[in-house]
Amino acid sequence: MTPHDPWVLRTANTVYAVTLAPDEGWAELAAWGPHGAEQGPSPLDWSRRTHFITPADAAPAEYIPYGPRPFTGADLVAGRPGEERGVWWRFTGASADGERALRLVFTDETLGLTTALCYETVPGTDVILRWTELTCTGDAELRLEQFDSAAVNIPVTDTARLTYLSGQWSREFQLTQLALTRGRFELASTQAVPGHAYAPWLAVQDAAHPAEGATPTYGIALEWPGSWHMTADAEPGGAVRVRAGRLPHEGAVRLAPGATLTTPRLACAFSPDGLEGLARVWHRYERRLSGDRSHRPRKVLYNSWEATGFDVEATGQLELARVAADIGAELFVVDDGWFTGRDDDTGGLGDWYPDPAKFPGGFDRFITQVHELGLDFGLWVEPEAVSPGSALHAEHPEWVYRVEGRPVTLVRNQLLLDLGRTDVQDFVIATLDRLLGTHAISYLKWDMNRPPTERGRPGGGPVESQDLDAAHVAGYLRVLDHLRTAHPHVTVEGCAGGGARTDHATLARTDVLWPSDNTAPLDRLSIQYGYLHAHAPHTMSAWVTDAPGVFDPRPRSLAFRFVSSMSGVLGIGADVRKWTDAQRAEAARWVARYKEIRDVVHHGEVRLLGSPAEPTCGVQYDEDGRGTGARTVVTAWNTGPLDGAPLVPGRAARLRLRGLDPAARYRDEQSGTVYGGGYLLHSGLPFHWTAAHDAELVVLTRADGAAAGSPTGAHRQP
Structure with a gap:
């Protein structure tokens, strides 16, 4: 091929084209967008005139090292220990698998480094995976200071709108936007997990267009449950270049002769339909991550944590289980506090044996009693954690992260095991095998409640050779992979003090996540509004708990709490023993309704109707297939003012639905009202809110040929 002939990758609805720069020094993006976007000059094409920077600094390069690109941000910084940094490579080959996969190879013979840029499309989606393979081909060790997975170039006319998910513990996944005309913006975590503060996810749009609607929208997500960064540079000439990759704890890693380092995969997605369209691209991708497991029904869960805390004992747990079964729960999970030495958060972690004092009839007898109620049984664990006073820590103090001769920091009164060690991995696997093999457990909640501090491994060799972050990630994924293989019947929930470990590597190996x-x-x-922009509803565990809740003093109805939780994977965490008969009866009705529509919620096309900042908002889920009988589920809430009702005349609040057939008819399954599709698209679905009626679940069934009745706003109760 000539330097100007592009390689083309094609997904279901998009195209991604890459070409070599004229001097063959690097690869550049030629096109990324809908089919046909490659048929014309690249929107990133430039004159190659520069002043005070080099051509490589201005190029829309797919990946470029420090050396030819000295000023504006390189994707790879490498050199030999003690010598000058820099990679000066040349293009040495390419291989392609049609329009499905591509591999471009660049070589620096002097340094002894081969760099392969790898691309792969994901069938049935509009996602392209990118990663880099770095191989030391010389006889001397290399030092890698930076080794991003990829760089992503996005054409904007002037100012870019960046959308990202920010927050903190208890406020994760807050949808946040920033206008970036010039300069640099960075997201990162150095906590050995993606973290509560930011998610490894970013969307980029041209700020000249609205955020929603027919707006070209580009997104990236890093598949890495360790430390990471994303850096967006608004560059001269009207373009944004985003670099993303993992952050080594040691600041650099060593690459031995003959060794290859493979970076985490970066998922790149495009939608012409704004942030909401991009969300649907991510949802389709995540349904493929875990294969057939994504289609398993997510059972209605009851978790005992908020009802009992550490005060776990068989009688009280069974009382909760009986009520949970009566209202329709399908699974009972005992949370923290079930094992020996665990009366509060100061002890017990690492000694994973059921406490005989809490289960005097035996743990297996307790599980049998739960099963006799018609419930599956699940258990909470925190495999990476250890209490300083535990038997495990006394036997293996060397298994925790520590810096020799320095004090250790307790977080939540616990330490963290070095899961990068093979012996620690073997212990965790043996522990989980014992629990799952000995007891009839079909659900496991894996928690992690502290990041590593004093992160060292005395006796582990030179610091830069340890690569502790990558080792911990590899150990974590090894254990999850083992669970998948050895215990395929077990549903695994991922959690890290809430949503601190939410990424595609974890999503591929778990069934649900705790946001x-x-x-x-x-x-x-x-929280759920932000989460659904990046992640699919079948992965989103959500509980009904007691109002006003632990963090938010504002009361909301039981209906509000159920409809919110039914927007993902329904769980219940309230102390149901204290619920009145009327509350239990209402809960049973909601649970029954959820079971009828959960397949639509988990696998339908999602549309986000407004935001929680508005008085009325909702989520629309459209069942696959648009023929007669197809269902549209709408979860809706009143979040604030009631427009003076009932003191002044008012009209119903409305949510305009999207994506429906304007010529079709849609029947409200509960009220019987028949709406025209054009009416729902134009006038919207009506809701008559009151102080006591602040949420609704509406199920519309496509009824082609039915006569439209008067579209009323009749109240729909469970």
């Missing part, structure tokens, strides 16, 4: 420890109704609504 936040905050279950307060209004707070949770905004």
Whole structure:
């Protein structure tokens, strides 16, 4: 091929084209967008005139090292220990698998480094995976200071709108936007997990267009449950270049002769339909991550934590289980506090044996009693954690992260095991095998409640050769992979003090994730709103808990809490023993309704109707297939003012639905009202809110050929 002939990758609806720069010094993006976007000059094409920077500094390069690109941000910084940094490579080959995969190879013979840029499309989605393979081909060790997974170039006319997910513990996944005309913006975590503060996810749009609607929208997400960064540079000439990759704890890693370092995969997605369209691209991708497991029904869960805390004992747990079964729960999970030495958060972690004092009839007898109620049984664990007073720590003090001769910091009164060690991995695997092999457990909640501090491994060799972050990630994934293989019947929930470990590597190996420890109704609504922009509803565990909740003092109805939790994977965490008969009866009705529509919620096309910042917002889920009988589920909430009702005349609040057939008819399954599709698209679905009626679940069934009745706003109760 000539330097100007592009390689083309094609997904279901998009195209990604890459070409070599004229001097063959690097690869450049030629096109990324809908099919046909490659048929014309690249929107990133430039004159190659520069002043005070080099051509490589201005190029829309797919990946470029420090050396030819000295000023504006390199993707790779490497050299030999003690020598000058820099890679000066040349293009040495390419291989392609049609329009499905591509591999471009660049070589620096002097340094002894081969760099392969790897691309792969994901069938049935509009996602392209990118990663880099770095191989030391010389006889001397290399030092890698920076080794991003990829760089992503995005054409904007002037100012870029960046959308990202920010927050803190109990306020994760807050949808946040920033206008970037010039300069640099960075997201990162150095906590050995993606973290509560930022998610490894970013969307970029041209700020000249609205955020929603027919707006070209580009997104990236890093598949890495360790430390990471994303850096966006608004460059001269009207373009944004985003670099993303993992951050080594040691600041650099060593690459031995003959060794290859493979970076985490960066998922790159495009939608012409704004942030909401991009969300649907991510949802389709995440349904493929875990294969057929994504289609398993997510059972209605009851978790005992908020009802009992550490005060776990068989009688009280069974009392909760009986009520949970009566209202329709399908799974009972005992949370923290079930094992020996665990009366509070100061002890027990690492000694994973059921406490005989808490289960005097035996743990297996307790599980049998739960099963006799018609419930599956699940258990909470924190495999990476250890209490200083535990038997495990006394036997293996060398298994925790520590710096020789320095004090250790307790977080939540616990330490963290060095899961990068093979012997620690073997212990965790043996522990989980014992629990799952000895007891009839079908659900496991894996928690992690502290990041590593004093992160060292005495006796582990030179610091830069340890690569502790990558080792911990490899150990974590090894254990999860083992669970998948050895215990395929077990549903695994991922959690890290809430949503601190939410990434595609974890999502591929777990069945659901816990987005936040905050279950307060209004707070949770905004958390879930952000989460659904990046992640699929079948992965989002959500609980109904007691209002006003732990963090949010504002009361909300039981209906509000159920409809919110039914927007993902329904769970219940309230102390149901204290619920009145009327509350239990209402809960049973909601649970029954959820079971009828959960397949649509988990696998339908999602549309986000407004935001929690508005008085009325909702989520629309459209069942696959648009023929007669196809269902549209709408979860809706009143978040704030009631427009003076009932003191002044008012009209119903409305949510305009999207994506429906304007010529079709849609029947409200509960009220019987038949709406025209054009009516729902133009006038919207009506809701008559009151102080006591602040949420609704509406199920619309496509009824082609039915006569439209008067579209009323009749109240729909469970």
